[in-house]
Amino acid sequence: MAPSKLEQKPEPGDLIEIFRGGYQHWAIYVGEGYVIHLAPPSEYAGAGPNSIMSVMCDQALVKKELLSDVVGNDRYEINNMRDDKYEPRSIPVILKEAHSLVGKKLPYCVARANCEHFVTELRYGKAESRQVRRVVQVGAVVGFATTIVLGAAALYSSITNSRDKEKKSTE
Numbered sequence: 001m002a003p004s005k006l007e008q009k010p011e012p013g014d015l016i017e018i019f020r021g022g023y024q025h026w027a028i029y030v031g032e033g034y035v036i037h038l039a040p041p042s043e044y045a046g047a048g049p050n051s052i053m054s055v056m057c058d059q060a061l062v063k064k065e066l067l068s069d070v071v072g073n074d075r076y077e078i079n080n081m082r083d084d085k086y087e088p089r090s091i092p093v094i095l096k097e098a099h100s101l102v103g104k105k106l107p108y109c110v111a112r113a114n115c116e117h118f119v120t121e122l123r124y125g126k127a128e129s130r131q132v133r134r135v136v137q138v139g140a141v142v143g144f145a146t147t148i149v150l151g152a153a154a155l156y157s158s159i160t161n162s163r164d165k166e167k168k169s170t171e
Contacts (some may be wrong), residue, residue: 010067013091015119017079018071026116027070028098028123029078035067036098038118040108060115061107062101086124098122155165
């Protein structure tokens, strides 16, 4: 039987998905127990609701830290999610670029330049975020459903008003 994602030992270049409760933080494994990740000031293990403040940040720091310190008491998985879609870059290229960014402040935007964008750019050369895409899709569905409901309500109101006017004119 193959080991589960949680039992697998990460290899350099692997994407690490950390489940923070309500969102996921992402890092890239660089070996010897370390990860590199893009961390706004409110992003740290155990931040809980305080991590929501990252939406207010416009810069984040690239950090190299022990995986165990970044994860804290949260759950994590190896998640090389786009290997079926993109060819991963070579491990030496990934590691060289990741290490060259450590200590730098980079632009941060939850929608366009978050920690998931950061690691997918390193591994695949393409910055993507499933979390952002899911939020946008849910928002589109909610917006579409709201439009339908409001449209139906307006139609109902229009029909009801027409009937009321017809009744009054025949009385």
